[in-house]
Amino acid sequence: MQQVIMSNNSCQNGSTDPYSILSVCVYSFISTVGLVFNVTALAFFFNHTKSRSQTIVYMTNLAIADTLLILTLPMRIYYHLGFLGLPQWLCDGLGLVLKANMYGSIFLLTSISFDRCMAVSFPMSLPVQEGRRKAPVVCLGIWILTFGASLPIYLFGPSSGSHNNCFDNLPVYATQPVVVLPTLLLGFAFPLVIMLISSWGLVRSVQQSTVAQTKLVDSRKIYRMIATSLLIFLISFLPYHATLVLLSLKSYKTSCTVLTAYRYSLMVACLNTVLDPIAYYFTTDTFRRKVDIGAVQRMFPLNSQSSEVNGRSRGPRNS
Template identity: 75%
Template sequence: MSINTSTACHKDSTKHINIIPVCMYSCISIVGLIFNLTALVFFFSHTKSRSQTIVYMTNLAIADVLLILTLPMRIYYHLGFSGLPQWLCDGLGLVLKANMYGSIFLLTSISFDRCMAVTFPMSTCVQEGRKKAPLVCLGIWMLTFGASLPIYLSRRQVSHERCFDNLPVYATLPMVVLPTLLLGFWIPLVIMLICSWHLVRAIRLSTVAQTDLVDSKKIQKMIATSLLVFLLSFLPYHTTLLLLSLYRENIPCPMLAAYRYSLMVACFNTVLDPIVYYFTTDTFRNVGVRAVWRMFPLNSRSSENRVPNNN
């Protein structure tokens, strides 16, 4: 079925250079690696003042670096070279997909953590929950790689393998694609939208947003940037994944090409994530908890003496 479609649409990558994948993956590898390694150096050099958000961003940078390290083999393959063992292709594909969904969950965690810090700054329960950020990250790593293993194992039984030009046969099964879309994209997107709405609302209700103490426009730009990065990176991939599942018995060649390009766009997230790092660390580090706490009219009058310092 879809394997035959893959064969009909496939152009043998071992005989010529696929210039677009080579250029895209090369750009992502170089720029993304520089940006994320720079971010990791910054994060690890500020271990004494690490907030929960920094914990999530550190793990996000690590996930991005791991994804980027799988791209040189894709460049090698699209340059027209042959000889890559199928187990290596499948293993690198597993690492790429696991870290892609790890990035999605970590971006969602950053948004949720930021929302909790602003909305409930004095709640002991919330602050104690935020301190479990390392455990949340560990759970994300276990979930993403554990959920990706069935895909890796299922490909052992698929014939006509073509390394990185394979169709996501297992991932487009109805019993797989629906949980993937729901848990791996739509629920995180809804959480990010709700958290962003609460943050924007908090800014608009603040008593200091009109002063120089808080740069409300910059915070709103940060919120919009986070959402835009998420949508630009992952909406095309999950849209094409849904279309592939609907037409999996007879997939048109343009749809197969769209899937491959959407995967490149998803990988480009590793370059866009440092933009999120910049806005988050720069804005919230400069604003500080005292300013955020005073953004609420009631709090600005009732708690002059007690300000948490664990953000």
């Protein structure tokens, strides 16, 4: 995404400072582990079309968005190793792809949470089930929205004017009030509210389920699944958007502390591409049965019911 230069040159980093070293390590970890995890997930999703539910449609698109984001990271590693002078069009283009796919991930995670809530809360409602079948259309709309909203900023935003600061510059929407407010509201606050409402609705449905009350379904595992999804969302994206709030305030725009916090929060946001495949494993029974990732299971012993199991607590499998 088009970027502008930071006004305080003392905030710039060299290839041997702690931030650049940490950036190389973190982005290398995300590139390696995240790519393996997401390619494995995509291989499963595309090879098991018979188990393709509405939730799997969202997860497939989420894995694609995460993979595209990961593919932008090698050039960031290259830059933080001290190789300056990258073409500005490349910096801007990779920034566009990263930010668009980050917000695509946010919207897709929100869609998964909402879809799961609808599947469990209204398993016998024909209008709800008909609406859920429009998952491919929803995904297409998300792709159009994220790239369509980002492209004008990339094309018509102010020029950064320097080739040496590439990925250390701030994005336009972090400094332009007319852009930052819609970004915060539509890109984070609204999805978070939807996830919270969906999680509450899912908990309420489980509590009212006669199957859960008879202990045929372990409701505690379902609660862990809900908590895990919300925790991943908040850990990944809350720090990033909190720094955007500070950067949107005039008094903080030249603060090196806030600018440094922005860079670190971006790394945390990118870490979501590693956490999402772990969420697939914990929330989809079919994925857990078919994909042999015993090492991950030993590292993360948390186990939870899938949306399919949740659906059986209220009616026929719909997710």
